[in-house]
Amino acid sequence: MINFLDLKKINAQYREELITACTRVIDSGWYINGNELSQFEKNFAEYCGTKHAIGVANGLDALTLVLRAWKELGKLNDGDEIIVPANTYIASILAISANNLKPVLVEPDINTYNLDPKLIEEKITPKTKVILAVHLYGRLADMPSITQFARQHSLLVLEDSAQAHGAEIEGKRAGNWGDASGFSFYPGKNLGALGDGGAITTNDDQLAEVLKALRNYGSHEKYVNKYKGVNSRLDEIQAACLNVKLKHLDHTINSRRNIAQIYQKNLQSLNGLILPTIENIPNNLIHVWHLYVIRSEQREKLHHFLSQHDIQTLIHYPIPAHQQHAYAEWNNLRLPLSEKIHNEVLSLPISPCLTEDEAVFVCEKITSFFK
Ligand SMILES: *Cc1c(COP(=O)(O)O)cnc(C)c1O
Numbered sequence: 239m240i241n242f243l244d245l246k247k248i249n250a251q252y253r254e255e256l257i258t259a260c261t262r263v264i265d266s267g268w269y270i271n272g273n274e275l276s277q278f279e280k281n282f283a284e285y286c287g288t289k290h291a292i293g294v295a296n297g298l299d300a301l302t303l304v305l306r307a308w309k310e311l312g313k314l315n316d317g318d319e320i321i322v323p324a325n326t327y328i329a330s331i332l333a334i335s336a337n338n339l340k341p342v343l344v345e346p347d348i349n350t351y352n353l354d355p356k357l358i359e360e361k362i363t364p365k366t367k368v369i370l371a372v373h374l375y376g377r378l379a380d381m382p383s384i385t386q387f388a389r390q391h392s393l394l395v396l397e398d399s400a401q402a403h404g405a406e407i408e409g410k411r412a413g414n415w416g417d418a419s420g421f422s423f424y425p426g427k428n429l430g431a432l433g434d435g436g437a438i439t440t441n442d443d444q445l446a447e448v449l450k451a452l453r454n455y456g457s458h459e460k461y462v463n464k465y466k467g468v469n470s471r472l473d474e475i476q477a478a479c480l481n482v483k484l485k486h487l488d489h490t491i492n493s494r495r496n497i498a499q500i501y502q503k504n505l506q507s508l509n510g511l512i513l514p515t516i517e518n519i520p521n522n523l524i525h526v527w528h529l530y531v532i533r534s535e536q537r538e539k540l541h542h543f544l545s546q547h548d549i550q551t552l553i554h555y556p557i558p559a560h561q562q563h564a565y566a567e568w569n570n571l572r573l574p575l576s577e578k579i580h581n582e583v584l585s586l587p588i589s590p591c592l593t594e595d596e597a598v599f600v601c602e603k604i605t606s607f608f609k
Contacts, residue, residue, distance in 0.1 A: 240587050240596050242550040245425055247591040249432065252482055256432070259478035266474070271454070274477040279437070281484055282421075285404070286413035288439040290446040293472030294453050297400040297422020300436040301333035303470065304396055304418045305368070307448040309337060310465055313394065318367040321393075323353045324558060324576040326372040330398045331559045333420070334370065342366070343560060343568070345575040349515040351531070352379035355387055368394045373402035373412050375514070375554070376428065376494075376528035381407055381415040396420070399439075401528035403429040404491050408522045413439035423472075423480055428494070428528050429487050431476040490590035494527040497588050497597050501530055504601035508608045510534055512582075529554055533582040540607055541584055547603045552585045 249256065263274060275293050283291035294300050308314040316338040322330055324343035334341040342361050347354035351374045358369065369388050371379040381397075388395045395416035399405075402412040403421060413419040423435030440446055448465070451458045456467025472480075498514075505513055512533040516525070531554065534540055544551050558576045560568035586600055 239548045240550060240592070240600065242552050242585070242587045243426055243589050244591055245430070248430075248589060251591070252486065255482045256479055259482050260475055263474045263478050269474050270471055272474050274474040274481065275472055278472070278477040278481050278484070281481060282437055283439060285484060285487070286411050286419075286439045288414050288419075289441045289443070290439065292438045292440075292446060292449045292453065293477060294436045294438060294449075295470040295472065296434045297398075297420055297424060297427075297436040298329045298333060299453075299468070299470040300420030300422065300438045301330060301370075301396065301398060302336050303449055303452050303468070304420060304438055304440075304445070305333060305337045305339060307445055307452055308368075308394065310448050310452070311444065314339065314367050317365065319363060319365040320368045320370050320396075321353075321358055321361055321366060322370040323372050323374070324560060324573045325351060325555075325579050326374060326398065326559070327400070327555060328559055328562065328564075329400070329422075330370055330372050331565070339368075340365070341559075343571070343573060343576075345573055346374075346579070347380075348575055348579070350377060350380075351375060351579065352377060353384060355380055355383040358384075358387060362391060362393075366391070366393060368396055370396045370398060371416065372398040373405055375531050376401050376405055376526040377514075378402060378405045378407050378412055378415075378523065378525075381410075385415055394418075400424075400427060402526060403427070404487055404524070405526040406522075406524045414441070417442060418445060423476070428490065428526055429480065429483060431483075432479050433476055435472050435476045435480060436470075437472065491524075491526045493590035494588055495525070496594070497592055498525070498527045498530050500594060500597040501586060501588075501601060504598065505532070505604060508605060510536065510608055511604070527588055529585045530588040531583050531585050533579070534584065535582060537582050537584050540604070543607050544600075544603060549600055549603060550587060553583060554585050555583075556580060 397416040397419035400422035456465030
C-alpha cells in the first residue's frame with residue numbers, strides 16, 4: 239500500500255530528538271508561553287527572513303488574528319472587502335467572514351492555481367482593503383506583481399502560507415512578502431507539529447505587539463486587558479517539537495522536489511493528463527510541493543483505479559467554498575475555472591518518506607490507466 243502521507247514514518251525519523259524535546263518540557267514545569275515558544279519564534283522568523291514570528295494555536299487563527307489586529311489598528315472596518323482566490327481551502331475564507339469582513343472571490347490562474355494579478359483589478363472597489371494571497375500546494379503566488387499592485391492601490395497584503403513553508407521567489411521566502419502572513423503547523427503540513435499549531439510572521443512592530451496581546455486574552459500584562467482578545471497559543475510541547483523539525487525542513491523540501499521531478503519526468507507525455515506547470519516557473523522560484531496535483535477529466539475513474547492498485551490519492555479540494563452550505567449566499571455564483579479545478583484535480587502521494595521506487599510505481603500505474 240502506498241499511503242498518501244505516512245506521518246508515522248515521517249516523525250519516526252526524529253523520534254529520539256522529539257522525545258528529548260518533550261522530556262525537557264515535561265521536566266521544566268512550564269507549559270505555556272515559555273522558552274520553547276520564544277526560541278521557536280526566533281528560529282522561525284529567522285528562517286522566513288522576517289523581524290517577527292508569533293506563535294498561535296493553528297493556521298486559521300493566524301489568518302483570523304491578523305485581520306482582527308488590523309481592525310484594532312483602525313486599518314479595517316466591518317464590511318471591508320478582501321480579495322481571495324475562489325479555489326482556496328475554506329480556512330482562508332473563514333478567517334475573513336469571522337471578522338465581519340467581506341470575501342471577494344476571484345478566479346485563479348488555471349496554470350498555477352494561484353491568484354492571477356490580471357484578474358484582481360476588476361474586483362477592486364472603494365471598500366477593497368486587503369489582498370489575501372494563498373500559496374496553494376506549495377507554490378508562491380506571483381508576489382512580485384501582487385505586492386506591486388497592492389502598493390499602487392494602497393492595499394494590505396496577507397499571505398496564506400499554510401502550504402508553503404520555505405517556498406521562495408527571488409530568494410525571498412513565503413511569509414516575508416506581505417504585510418503579514420499566516421502559517422499552519424497542522425501535522426500534515428510541510429512543517430508539522432504533533433498536534434495543532436500556527437504562527438504569524440510580519441516585519442511590522444506595531445502589528446506584532448497587537449497580535450501578542452490578542453492571542454493572550456488581549457493582554458500584554460497579566461490581568462490588564464487592552465483588547466477583547468482570544469486564547470490562541472502555541473504550547474511549549476508543540477514549540478519544542480517544531481524546533482526539532484524546523485532544522486530538517488530544507489532537507490525534507492529537497493526530498494519532495496525530488497519526488498516531484500520523478501512525477502514530472504515520467505508522466506509528461508500522457509494524453510488527457512495535466513501536470514503542474516513548471517515550464518513557466520522562473521528559475522528563481524522554489525516550489526516546496528506540499529501537494530503534487532494533477533488534473534484529468536477522468537479524475538474519478540483514475541482515483542478509483544489507483545486505489546484498486548493500492549495507491550492512495552486525495553482531492554484538494556472536492557467542493558469549492560461558493561458551493562458549500564456554509565456559504566449558501568454564494569450558491570448561485572458561477573465560477574467556471576474554480577469549478578473545473580475542483581472537478582478535475584487529484585493529489586498524488588508525496589512526502590519526504592516516499593521512496594523513488596514508490597514514485598516510479600505510481601507513474602507506471604497512471605501510465606497503464608491512460609494507455
Ligand atoms: C491548512 C490550511 C489552513 C488552516 O490551517 P489549520 O492549522 O488547519 O487551521 C489555512 N489555509 C490553507 C491554505 C491551509 O492549507
